[in-house]
Structure formats: C-alpha cells, structure tokens
Amino acid sequence: MLNTATEIMDLLLSTYASQQFDLIKLSSALSTPLIALLGVLIACGQLKTARRKLKLDLFEKRLEIFQTVSKSLSFAIFEKCSTEEERLLFWQAAQNSKWLFDEEISTQLKLLFSETDKIARMQERRNFLAEEFRLKKDASSQIELDKMDQMLTEQKKKLAKLQAELELSLSPFLSISSLAKD
Numbered sequence: 001m002l003n004t005a006t007e008i009m010d011l012l013l014s015t016y017a018s019q020q021f022d023l024i025k026l027s028s029a030l031s032t033p034l035i036a037l038l039g040v041l042i043a044c045g046q047l048k049t050a051r052r053k054l055k056l057d058l059f060e061k062r063l064e065i066f067q068t069v070s071k072s073l074s075f076a077i078f079e080k081c082s083t084e085e086e087r088l089l090f091w092q093a094a095q096n097s098k099w100l101f102d103e104e105i106s107t108q109l110k111l112l113f114s115e116t117d118k119i120a121r122m123q124e125r126r127n128f129l130a131e132e133f134r135l136k137k138d139a140s141s142q143i144e145l146d147k148m149d150q151m152l153t154e155q156k157k158k159l160a161k162l163q164a165e166l167e168l169s170l171s172p173f174l175s176i177s178s179l180a181k182d
Contacts, residue, residue: 058100059174061100062100062101062170062173062174063174064093065093065096065097065100065101065109066170066174068089068090068092068093069090069093069094069109069112069166070163071086071089072086072087072089072090072093072116073112073116073159073163076115076116076119076120076156076159077156077159077160077163087113087116087117087120090112090113090116091113093109094106094109094110094112094113097109101170101173104169105166105169105170105173108162108165108166108169109166111162112159112162112163112166115155115158115159115162116159118155119152119155119156119159122148122151122152122155123152125148126145126148126149126152129141129144129145129148130145133145
C-alpha cells in the first residue's frame with residue numbers, strides 16, 4: 001500500500017510538473033504574438049494621432065490665411081486706404097493658398113487681391129484729387145472727386161460681394177466639424 005501511495009504521489013507530481021511545463025511552453029508561445037499585437041495597436045494609435053495633428057496643423061494654416069485675407073479685405077472696404085504692408089500680407093496669403101486650398105479658392109483669393117489692389121490705387125488717386133481740390137477749389141476738381149468717390153463705393157461693394165462668396169467657399173475648409181472626421 002505504501003508503494004501505491006508513493007506511486008500516486010509520483011504520478012501527481014509528474015502530471016503537475018508536466019502541466020506546469022506545458023503552461024510555460026504555452027505562455028512562451030503566446031507572448032511573442034501578444035507583444036506584436038500590442039505593438040500594432042500602439043502603431044494604429046500613433047497613426048490616428050498623427051492624422052489628427054496633420055488636420056489640426058492644416059486647419060490652423062488655413063485659418064491664418066483666412067484671418068489675413070479678412071483683415072485686408074475689411075481694411076480695403078472700410079478704411080480710407082490700405083498700407084503696403086497689408087497688401088503684401090494679402091499677396092503672400094493668396095500665393096500660399098495654392099498649397100492649402102483647392103484651385104478654385106486660390107483663384108478667388110488672387111482675384112480678391114487684384115480687386116483690393118485696384119481699390120488701393122483708386123484711393124491713392126482719390127487722395128491726389130482731394131488735395132488738388134483743396135488747393136484749387138474749382139468745380140471740375142470737385143466733379144472728378146465725386147466721380148472717384150462713386151467709383152470707389154461701387155468697387156468696395158463688388159469687393160464685399162466677392163468676400164461673401166469667398167467665405168461660402170471656405171466654410172467647408174474652416175469648419176470645426178471637419179477636424180472630428182477621421
């Protein structure tokens with residue numbers, strides 16, 4: 001009987017050792033694929049983060065161009081004259097737009113720049129006429145000044161209309177909801 005108990009104990013210990021060995025073999029076999037799967041999950045997360053960062057960077061660059069253009073347009077429409085610096089910033093924004101927007105918007109921005117430049121030149125001419133009228137105080141200078149004011153008003157209305165069209169075209173590019181899409 002003692003022999004049988006010893007045999008049973010030996011059998012149990014060998015079975016336990018065998019199961020433990022199998023468990024070690026199983027965990028060794030599964031650890032490599034699990035680590036690889038974890039690496040894939042981390043890489044997917046990093047890819048998603050990189051895409052979101054790219055969208056955010058693109059959004060910020062587009063917003064910067066929009067703000068520059070809006071400021072320049074407001075200046076051209078509501079102020080007496082725009083500065084060379086304002087026109088230069090607008091021109092640079094229009095040039096950079098080809099990398100950040102589609103061709104239609106880039107073309108719209110270049111047209112708007114051309115129109116604001118036209119207003120600036122008209123404003124300079126108007127200022128010259130105003131100075132001439134101040135010095136001469138004759139009726140012909142006043143008529144010419146009035147014509148120039150009327151032309152400037154019409155040009156500014158045209159520019160305001162083009163600005164509204166641009167804002168409609170830009171809205172899909174500048175909506176916050178576009179950042180949430182993956």
